[in-house]
Amino acid sequence: MLRLSLTFFCLVFGWMIGLQPVNIAAQTAEGETTGQAAESAQVLRLGQELSPEELARRKTQVTDARTRKLFLGKHGLTLQWISWDKWGTATVKDVGGLWRLTGSQYSQDRQDYLIVEGVILSASPQEFVFAGSILSRVSHINAGRPCKRVGTMTFKATGKRRYWRLQEMENCDPEGATDYVDLYF
Numbered sequence: 001m002l003r004l005s006l007t008f009f010c011l012v013f014g015w016m017i018g019l020q021p022v023n024i025a026a027q028t029a030e031g032e033t034t035g036q037a038a039e040s041a042q043v044l045r046l047g048q049e050l051s052p053e054e055l056a057r058r059k060t061q062v063t064d065a066r067t068r069k070l071f072l073g074k075h076g077l078t079l080q081w082i083s084w085d086k087w088g089t090a091t092v093k094d095v096g097g098l099w100r101l102t103g104s105q106y107s108q109d110r111q112d113y114l115i116v117e118g119v120i121l122s123a124s125p126q127e128f129v130f131a132g133s134i135l136s137r138v139s140h141i142n143a144g145r146p147c148k149r150v151g152t153m154t155f156k157a158t159g160k161r162r163y164w165r166l167q168e169m170e171n172c173d174p175e176g177a178t179d180y181v182d183l184y185f
Helices: 001-017 032-039 052-055 065-071
Strands: 042-046 075-081 090-095 098-104 115-123 127-137 147-156 163-166 182-185
Touching: 052 182, 065 115, 075 098, 075 115, 090 115, 115 182
Parallel strands: 042 147
Antiparallel strands: 075 090, 075 182, 090 098, 098 115, 115 127, 127 147, 147 163, 163 182
């Protein structure tokens, strides 16, 4: 009942501020949808989780117009375990002053995937703070189970890199695995 009420609230809240629902229910090779996988994923809670009410009061903090131009629009998105050669895509949209980031990358057989959904709380050319979820599944990591990171996370571009890299790199795998989630300029 609580899940249904929360889901309804999020849908209504999203509609009120103009967010469109994102369909993350793509089919994997095993016939399971990524939406179903998210339900059964191990969850890593990172930083602060923001309520829909808190997000409604927020606007993305931006350093300058150059930053806005750098972020808004389409970007490449990768998780090194899937591929650095075949990028996924991500989009950053301004929704009432709060930037929404959504994106995905799939392996060729669609068994492995990365799905990013959330908002950017603050942004500069060198880094941004993201609040949302990052769902990934890689067949040879974490016994092939999905891993979902939820909360506030930081992406940074260092040196001459042309991408921002997620700084909370630890995967759910109890054996220890490092994920390089990169969003390209």
